[in-house]
Amino acid sequence: MTFSLLHATDFADRLLYNIVPPLKAGMIVLADRYAYTAFARDAARGVDPRWVRELYSFAVRPDLALYFRVPIEVSLDRLLARRVKLKFYEAGMDMGWSANVVESFRLFQGKVLGEYDKLVGEFGLSVVDATGPITNQQREFRRLVAEYLEISREQRDSDVAV
Amino acid sequence: MSSETPTSPSENGANSAITPGHYYGYGLPYLPIEGSPGKIIAIEGTDGVGRTTQIGLLREWLEVQGYGVLETGWTRSPLMQPTIELAKSSNTLNKLTFVLLYATDFADRLEREIIPALKAGFVVLSDRYVFTAMARAGVRGVERQWIRNLYGFAIAPHLVFYLKIDVDTLIRRVLESRGMNYWESGMDLKLGDDIHDSFRAYQRALLREYQSLADEFGFRVVDARRKVNVIQDELRRQIGEFLAASDAPTPTPLAVT
Secondary structure, eight states: OHHHHHHHHHHHHHIIIIIHHHHHTTOOOOOSSOHHHHHHHHHHTTOOHHHHHHHGGGSOOOSOOEEEEOOHHHHHHHHHHTTOOOOTTTTTGGGTSOSSHHHHHHHHHHHHHHHHHHHHHHHTOEEEEOSSOHHHHHHHHHHHHHHHHHHHHHHHHHHHHO | OOOSSOOOHHHHSTTSOOOTTSBSSSOOTTSOOTTOOOEEEEEEOOTTSSHHHHHHHHHHHHHHTTOOEEEEETTOOTTTHHHHHHHHHSSOOOHHHHHHHHHHHHHHHIIIIIHHHHHTTOEEEEESOHHHHHHHHHHTTOOHHHHHHHGGGSBOOSEEEEEEOOHHHHHHHHHHTTOOOTTTTTGGGOOOSOHHHHHHHHHHHHHHHHHHHHHHHTOEEEETTSOHHHHHHHHHHHHHHHHHHSSSOOOOOOOOO
16 A cells, blocks of 8 residues: 555656656656556556555546556566566565465566456557557657647648637 | 445545444455453544653553553554654655655554564554544545555554643743644645744644544544643553553552652
């Protein structure tokens, strides 16, 4: 619970200082992770999902939310290939599910991924297949963003016309 | 940011019927507390009303009766205390981060101190409880339902005593002891440069919030303008009756001399 609340505090601080001012100035804000991370991660830790959603009700709903999806084995392979040391909380070691970091990561992040999949429908996240080459992902990313901006520009133009 | 399927706070949120010793709302699903033998007794009231003095006396009295006593107090968690002090000393806190830091502190003490003590059958004496957070947030204009949902992870105390005082008596008492400080005077609300006027306006607003909480959460109101030992006698009488009526061993009432 303290893990969840500390992240919410950090998010509230960034929301008010880094997100809301540029939004009001009409800029585009690119957020690397958002409240959805908390929804998935906190639920995987056993916090009530309804409570987390109510907690984050102060957050601005993103205009576009993309979810880069990879199977658990792919993300593990990538991290281990780079010889990254798996972090304690990232691996969910605090849950005490396994003394082995890799096994704990597989169990915990597997649960987190399951939660993300539920969020896709609930919040209308756009899914990007993140197993392919970076270039392909970036093209897909740009296509989705361009498509969204195109639509919103058309909407704005028609609003002005009206 | 709520989900597409709206959740109904009235169904499971903080405002459903309150059962002492149970979570107010969704609680901590990974920490079931049903059937814990311990008791939570919270002492609420504004700054300088004499809570800490009364709790010290209650502790001694209960321990003499053979009770295990845990004292816990606002912002006293080892995890958050330094962070909260640091954040208060900078000018970056806003009402939301203020509320969330306090909630984190409370969550830490709940999981690490209060729940283990409850399960072990202790009497938990809480110097302030979530109502302090609700009153302060209320004065600062934080949405009522949101903060009640937030503290849905808290446990409803078995007894809540509200040490009630009027603002004039409070001001004299605070000036006679340690003086007025920035936060207790609500100087962050920018009510004016005069610390006395700000203190008065802020504490008056707080007292209004406490009064409405008293009705909502069923506080036992204690007149805090009286002498320390008179207040203590009243607290002991009520606590003694409550503990005698519950499963706990019966304490013999003692008068304060």
